[in-house]
Amino acid sequence: MYANVIVDISHEKLDKTFQYSIPDELLCDIRPGVCVDIPFGSRTITGYVIEVTDKPEYDPARTKPLIGIKADSVAVEAKLIALAAWIRRNYGSTMNQALKTVIPVKKQAKEQVSRSIALKIDKVKARAQLALCEAKKQKAKARLFRALIDADDGARLEYSFVTGKLSVSAATIRALEQSGFIEVITQSGYRNPVEHMSVDTYDKVLNAAQQSVVDAIEGDIAAGLRNTYLIKGVTGSGKTEVYMELIAHCIQSGRQAIVLIPEIALTYQTVMRFFARFGNRVSIINSRLSNGERYDQFERAKNGDIDIMIGPRSALFTPFSNLGLIIIDEEHENSYKSESVPRYHAREVAIEYARMSDAIVVLGSATPSVDSYYKAKTGVYRLLELDKRVDDRPLPKCEVVDLRQELREGNRSILSTRLQELMEERLLNGQQTMLFLNRRGKSAFMSCRACGFVVKCPHCDVSLSEHSGGVMVCHYCGYRQPVPKVCPSCGSKYISGFKAGTQKIEAMVAKRFPQARILRMDYDTTRAKDAYEKILQAFSNHEADILIGTQMIVKGHDFSNVTLVGVLAADMSLHVNDFHAAERTFALLTQAAGRAGRGKLPGNVVIQTYDPDHYAIRTAKEQDYEAFYDKEIEYRRLMNYPPVWNMLLVHVTSPDESECSSMAQQVYDIALQMISHTDENQSPDDRHLIQLIGPADATIAKVNDIYRKVIYMKTSDYAALISIKDVIEQAVKADTAMKHANISFDFNPMSGF
Structure with a gap:
């Protein structure tokens, strides 16, 4: 067996792995995320295992063995790599794609540095130097000495103030520094996207219903239980106050919290409320921040400078060393599902990350997703309710x-x-x-403004989509019909999008x-x-x-x-x-x-x-x-739709139309063969019915000259879909004839196909 190892977790090194053989005595302990000592040239360095395989990439006789597992390794990096491996296995992607998802800061941005100037001599000597500069008509030096003498004892002047307002050149500053009269103090600092905030003091007290929810969760934590909780609270019931109280308890126990929100637009008001209570122990991540700001926030989290990170889906991967709580607000939002490979759902990944971290997950919404409420009803999550607005409004x-x-x-x-x-x-x-x-x-759907009729697929109970060429298509089963000129229900001409x-x-x-x-x-x-x-x-x-x-x-x-x-x-x-x-x-x-x-x-x-x-x-x-x-x-x-059953959508794309069709048919045949083989080898009691549909054109059959096909399958057994995904991945990898085709997977898709 062999371990593929990365030696540095940074953007430049993510694609470069090194392979080592695994000694027999380490076989049971080597898995993705484990930190290992490896021979690297003439030295021993540290790396992280990202994959265990039985396929050698080099001559086995020349492959060096791992030295051992590193004691006292940094747990947070190991945990994130293990999480990336879980994402790759459960959603389908390469390990590098999964790694780049969980390690979102791709490279270190330019470090932020602040400089200031202070006197290195006492003020008596400084006044003597000021008099000397004035006598010699050295006006710039005199201005600097005068400003430093007038400043409070021990005070510093900002370098930019000296070069700007005082018009003192860098050469003059350097000369005075070399003479030992002043010193230039350089400090590294982190960009803080919330440092400009100034809000009122936090003074809210929970009402009885809010306190009851907090007590229920804290009681479970005290009893050693690590559940996933769904707070179903009507709009205006004060869910945010409950979140903040839970976070306060979490911080008191020396742990950190992540708060996910669905839209950048929510960040401003949300952060204002958290900042009022927790001050500068709060930070944010979102796509509007610069590379430098994003890098600094993750560094602050890693260094223990903050306890709470707020942001959309990517904030889930904040490298906290002792994560205790993940809150997903407005958990029903489909923005928690990634639309790029790997197509993970933040809710499911959060639950796995919490399991690895001995943490809990709290989901909140006035309108929980059908998936989450189904799990709460069936006992997978614990349901807690806030059924009245604050102050009984x-x-x-x-x-x-x-x-x-x-x-x-x-x-x-x-x-x-x-x-x-x-x-x-x-x-x-x-x-x-x-x-x-x-x-x-x-x-894209057609409806009648006179009677409200919507043109639907007779087989799938979803609306037909309008395509060019005067056709309407169902993207679940491929059914087609012409675009009607008048309403089929009432005969009105007011039918359009x-x-x-x-x-x-x-x-x-x-x-x-x-x-x-x-x-x-x-x-x-x-x-x-x-x-x-x-x-x-x-x-x-x-x-x-x-x-x-x-x-x-x-x-x-x-x-x-x-x-x-x-x-x-x-x-x-x-x-x-x-x-x-x-x-x-x-x-x-x-x-x-x-x-x-x-x-x-x-x-x-x-x-x-x-x-x-x-x-x-x-x-x-x-x-x-x-x-x-x-x-x-x-x-x-x-209709056997999620969450009652599970669905796997396979996307096939290629710049060659015939190759796209051929690959889609090949994927369909592999899945069909697996389903047939499974049925033959299982007893009737153990069989899970799998429905296989396709191949069909995607919602948009061609984008930028890339053709797109979809196949989808439904079954009650999620593991069966993962097995089918694994076999398809292996078959595609082995088929060099289809080198231009690309295949990706979407489990329980949340947007139209």
């Missing part, structure tokens, strides 16, 4: 407007009559409104309410580094009356003066070609509704839809999660 009053009726009454505007009335009221009363467009860009974007809505609102101050928050207006923060701060300070935006405006924000939320076109997420459509719609509508009435004033919500009778719309109006879940899980059970 009422949930907002929710109304559903039927846009079919609006059309019949002659209103062709995207704003219903009722929504316009309520917006007018808010403007008169000095209150704020949020308008949420359910999806940016245009929709919805094409209004946030910019168009902003113009319409400005025309209808010229007196209103309007802010827009979407991808286009938030490209700049601090754009999220500036827009949210401006709206929080009541510098605008109306905030228009996409999904990023409805997730977790807390504006006390918002008393009206309008949901425009709820159907845009309801009829996409994805079995998660109803779940996403219910969550979005409930989260959007939760932004209204969070202060002392009650809130109103208007949901505009062409399908007011759909169970996702009806249950969102009532804020009734249980009723939604019962209906949705029944549908998932009927």
Whole structure:
């Protein structure tokens, strides 16, 4: 047996591995993540095992053996490498891809250095030197001596102040330093993205319901239990306060915490609240930070300078030495699932990372994912509930407007009559409104504006997607039909996709309410580094009356003066070609509704839809999660969709169309052969039914001249899917004829195919 070893965990070395043979006495102890001593040229150095294999890469006679396992090795690197191996095994990727996922700081950025200048002589001698410089007309030296003498004892002057405001050259500073009159002090420092924050002191006390949740979790920890917890709390119930209390307990016991949030847009308000309680022991990671800032935050975590890291999915891999708690807020969000290889889910990886670290995972949401709630119902997670808002504030009053009726009454505007009335009221009363467009860009499904009919696949109960050439396609089974010219249900000519974007809505609102101050928050207006923060701060300070935006405006924000939320076109997420459509719609509508009435004033919500009778719309109006879940899980059970069964989606891509089709068929045949072989060798009681579907074109069959095919399979046994994935990987690796084709895997996919 052989161990593939990396000798340095940095971007430059990740692709370079060295192979050593494993002595018999070490065979039982060598696994990915183990730190080993290895012969390297004429010296002995340290490396990390990333793979154990029986395939030699060099002549076995010339392969050197490992020396031994290193005692007292750094646990955090070993743990991250072991986690990368788990990700590779469970989601399908190369080890290098998995390593680059868990070690996100790819290279050290330029170190931040600060310089200052101080007197090296006492002030009596300094005054004598000042007099001498003045006599010799050495004005620059005189200015520096005068500034240093006037400064407090022991004070330093910033180097940039001396060279800038005082106009003293670097050469002059160097001459005075060489003469022994001054010293230049250089200090290395870390960039801190939250150091500019200044907030009020934290003084909140938990209510009885919040304290009960904290006590339940702390009781389990004290008893030695390490569970995964799902906190189901209505919007405004104070889940963040519960998180902070759990983190306080964690820090008191000498451990660290990671807080995952779904969007960069949430970072500002979330960090403000954590910073108020924990000060500079908090830091953030997100894609808007520079390379240097990102590098420094991970270094601060590794050095023990911070206890809490907040950020999106990548923050999960913060190298804390004694991790005790991982919190995943808004755990239902699909941004926790990676859309690039390896396609891991942060929730599942967090649970594995916590198991390795003897830590716990806390999931929180007002609208838990169907997957998590199913696991809570079946005893895999422990369910804890917060069913009332803080201070018993009422949930907002929710109304559903039927846009079919609006059309019949002659209103062709995207704003219903009722929504316009309520917006007018808010403007008169000095209150704020949020308008949420359910999806940016245009929709691919076809619906009738007169009756609400959506063109669906007769075999899969998902909407058909509009393709070029006047065809509609189902991306689950490949069913095709022509695009209808009139509605098949009512004969109306008003059948099309919805094409209004946030910019168009902003113009319409400005025309209808010229007196209103309007802010827009979407991808286009938030490209700049601090754009999220500036827009949210401006709206929080009541510098605008109306905030228009996409999904990023409805997730977790807390504006006390918002008393009206309008949901425009709820159907845009309801009829996409994805079995998660109803779940996403219910969550979005409930989260959007939760932004209204969070202060002392009650809130109103208007949901505009062409399908007011759909169970996702009806249950969102009532804020009734249980009723939604019962209906949705029944549908998932009927169709063998996750979480009742598991699904593996295999993506095949190639620049050659025939090669793509050939490889997709080969993958299908391998899976079919495995399924048949498994069935023959198992008793009827042990067999797990596996449904195999495909190959079919992907949602977009060709991107940048790359052809795309999909095959997917469903079964109740996750391990069976991993076995099929392993065999496909090995077969593809051995087939040199398909060198241009690429295959990737997506377990329990969360977006359309």
